[in-house]
Amino acid sequence: MNRTTLACRLPARRWLPVIAIGLALAAPAQADSVTDWNAVAGSPAVLPRFGGPQQQNRAMAIVQIAVHDALNAIQPRYRSYNAIGAAPAGASPDAAVAAATRTTLLTMLGALPPAPTPVEATNRANAIVAVNAAFDAAIGPGAPDAAEAAGIATGDAAALAILSLRYVNTAGVWTPIDGSGTPNSPPYALSAGLGIHQPTPAPEFPAVTVPAFTGWPAVRPFALDSSSQFRSPPGAIFNIASAQYADACNQVKQQGSARVRGAFPNSHHSDVARFWAGGALEWNGNARIIVAARGMDRWQHARMFALMNMAVADSMINNLESKYHYNFWRPVTAIRWPDDGNPATASDPAWRPFLQTPPYPDYPCASTSVTGAAAGTLRRFFGTNAIHFTRTINAGAVPLPAPMTELPPKVITRHYGSLSIAENEQARSRVYAGLHFAEGCYAGLRAGNQVADWVYARYLRPL
Known part of the structure; x- marks a missing residue:
């Protein structure tokens, strides 16, 4: 059969x-x-x-x-x-x-x-x-x-x-037939320039990362009216000559460096980066932990998971629309750039992020959009932000620049006293991983929260 x-x-x-x-x-x-x-x-x-x-x-x-x-x-x-x-x-x-x-x-x-x-x-x-x-x-x-x-x-x-x-x-x-069959069409074609996202420069790991999911903004949302419905507003960091940009760039340059994180492998920053390394795909697992002792039945569980996953899926469509609207460069490109014109930043052509840079622009952050959508849905569903949960994960090995040796797998446990604490830690994790400027992380959270509110208010309502 x-x-x-x-x-x-x-x-x-x-x-x-x-x-x-x-x-x-x-x-x-x-x-x-x-x-x-x-x-x-x-x-x-x-x-x-x-x-x-x-x-x-x-x-x-x-x-x-x-x-x-x-x-x-x-x-x-x-x-x-x-x-x-x-x-x-x-x-x-x-x-x-x-x-x-x-x-x-x-x-x-x-x-x-x-x-x-x-x-x-x-x-x-x-x-x-x-x-x-x-x-x-x-x-x-x-x-x-x-x-x-x-x-x-x-x-x-x-x-x-x-x-x-x-x-x-x-x-x-x-x-x-919903647009998901051509995720990388049209291909990314913007030339290199100040502030413009580019393929991840070598030597990165495993190699140059080509921009992907350029076609995802064309995927039909599950609940939103359009992929641009909650487009993030322009970021202050887009002004590369500003002090705010310099602060953000220098922060990720220090906190998200593979060499710094590798030198402090058991630090809070290193553990948080590794704990959230999956780009917030962990939220179904988090939700299973959260509901385990709440006495809910199958219908309640089904509604919660449907609302959360609809919001998460739509947040990613919305996120890619914003990303490819602004096409803002990643820290790995910015920090290696020969001269960005800002006297408060300094180029480092050998800089490498702690974790591998995802294949799409920086602003806004995709993983925090997911976290904002998931946590926002749970907050609306339970009517409170004060949701406690603890999770233990087996973090994978992390390659480091020579002559440093690879960080081995590690068991990491994190406890959260509220959904907003988890949201904010996940946002910071992308800076500690060297993947994002902080502003884009919080822009992603806000957009994800907006998507969650929209979905929750309009779909799968009680009869």
Whole structure:
């Protein structure tokens, strides 16, 4: 049986903990089907297959909308994103969640362009195996009973509804129609100049980084009216002759230097940079931790994850529109520039950031846009900023300039007493990593908060 098609039906019995299939998932113990499947979709085995952060966030929004709408078809409690009609009486909610997630993931994996390398082809095959294994673990052996069959049909219907807004199915081949299929078109072509973003200069690691996601502003938002709806206002740092620019440049030059961070590998700044190295893709994991002990049910979890991932996906579309509207250079280009005309800055052609520079302009920051959207949604959802959470991550190794040796992997735990504390630390982390001027980080946070407010006020409202 071809499990990558919407027509597939696997036997269903009961919900089993997803951890039983051996995936390295950061899900809380004794979670429900919604949080467990969120962990499957966001796992290292599955989510990176969709590409960069922008593509991953889009995929998560599609998954979580399907899950939300499937549950609402069984018991309507909120306005659905897509109207799919009422589920048959007695339909299993857990089977619906499993089917909605599996069908969206497998369809989107099948719609990807050819894998660029044999390794990635293997990774994609393994992702499909992981998703199907999670489904088999969730829906036990034997033929499904009537409730499970109805739940699977409902989950598939919810998946088809959101997929059909984003893809066209021609003879079984799914092709994106929302603009996401051409993420790097048109190619970036601005010439080098003062303040103008450029390919990351060598020697960077692993090599020169070419500007990417130039076409992402053309992707259809999930909730916003347009990709420019919350365009960030011009930054004061755009005036390169100013004292404010010099202060910002010198700050990241010192705090985000690979040599400085490598000399103080266990400092607060180094740990914070490494903790948030994933560019704020950690927010689904953060949300699972936050909801673990709050006594919420599957419908509440589904609404929260759908709202958050819609806001995050739209924040990235909005962010890339701002980035490629201003095309402001990254610290690595600015600090190596021979003479920027500001007497308070000094060129350092050998300077290197602590972490690798992402392939798009500086202003505003993309990862803080994600954080602003996620934290803003959680703040609105729970009605408070005073949300405490603690997370432990296994930070990866960090290469350093010769003759320094690579920093080894490290277990890092961070505790946050509120969402705003987490937001502000994540913003500072990009300066400590050498990736951003601080102003762009806070501009990203503000834009992400605006997107969150817009989405929350207009979508998936209680009935």
